[in-house]
Amino acid sequence: MTLLRALLLALLVCMPALAVSPEEMLPDPVMEQRARDISAGLRCLVCQNQSIDDSDADLAKDLRVLVRERLVAGDSDEEVRQFLVDRYGEYVLLNPRVNNHTILLWIAAPALLLVGLLALVVLGRRRRPLPGGLNADEQAALDELR
Structure with missing residues (x-):
């Protein structure tokens, strides 16, 4: 029995830690999936090499909420990304765009x-x-x- 508990604990440790709390989640599963897809490509400005979906930082939570608010307001995925780039710069993107300066x-x-x-x-x-x-x-x- 202790071996089973140890195995389950090891599996839990190996699973990716998603920092999205239940109160942040949207009731519509399609919109929530869109929010997760967008969040996975956005950098936590505090953690720097972690997506906002994985980060526990307060700023990451604020960005996740902002992404969901913009989606509920009717913005497309690209409009949400562009809004965040306009506000925080291209550094907020985990994968930089191909431009003259990149x-x-x-x-x-x-x-x-x-x-x-x-x-x-x-x-x-x-x-x-x-x-x-x-x-x-x-x-x-x-x-x-x-």
């Missing part, structure tokens, strides 16, 4: 990956032995070193 974020990782792969190819070609092996003079010099 293009470096989008191309830096693939560019570094290509540079790394190119370096591996160049180093791999340099380490290959020459075809045909050693000539007699080279073999003699190698034997002298041994």
Whole structure:
């Protein structure tokens, strides 16, 4: 019985912690799912690398409530996101948009990956032995070193 309790406790610890409290939830399940989808892509400005859906911070709660209020008011998903970007800047988005000022974020990782792969190819070609092996003079010099 204690093993079962320990297993259940371990499973509970492994589950993602959603900070949305029942009083925040919308009665309409479709609207609530829309709110969750939007919240999952918004950064908690206090926790910084956590979505507002996962954060227990007071500001994250205020943002979750604001998202739901905007949805109830009739805003589309993109209008809600844009409202928050206008208010808090693009930093509120977990995935930045591709713009002139964010293009470096989008191309830096693939560019570094290509540079790394190119370096591996160049180093791999340099380490290959020459075809045909050693000539007699080279073999003699190698034997002298041994």
